[in-house]
Amino acid sequence: MRNLLHNINSAIQIGDWCVLTAGIILVAVLFQQLWSHQDATRVQIRHGDRIYGTYSLNQQRDIHVQGAMGAATVSILHGKARFSQSPCHNQYCVHQGWLSRAGQAAICLPNQLSLELIGETKPYDSLNY
Structure with a gap:
């Protein structure tokens, strides 16, 4: 079990973390820009x-x-x-x-x-x- 966790951790590279972080930031920005919170008149x-x-x-x-x-x-x-x-x-x-x-x-x-x-x-x- 310990070897399996070590293999998974070593398989995740710095580029993977960068892509994941960029994706989360992109989703947050798009949510703010596209989701309507405008009050109706x-x-x-x-x-x-x-x-x-x-x-x-x-x-x-x-x-x-x-x-x-x-x-x-x-x-x-x-x-x-x-x-x-x-x-x-x-x-x-x-x-x-x-x-x-x-x-x-x-x-x-x-x-x-x-x-x-x-x-x-x-x-x-x-x-x-």
Whole structure:
């Protein structure tokens, strides 16, 4: 067993450690550059493939949207948004909870409704059907 550990340790060269260290640093830098931590400023509500409306998150408001199955309610409060009511059976969209970061989305597929939070700049990804 001791010989096996010695062989493994001697097999790892200084170049291996340099590549490993460079890889860890690269991952950390890319994570900081590409991961969005931007707060959202607006919520965009879609019904099917069309935009129902875009609303500021700097308000306290409930928006009632008629979907394919019935009316759903989107609540806006203190810079956050969520589906607070939906006619769908499983209520996955309601259980998604409050969204506050740009790029976050909640989708109610049976009712063909979605909401996406938008920041000052458009994130690299978009919400599509």
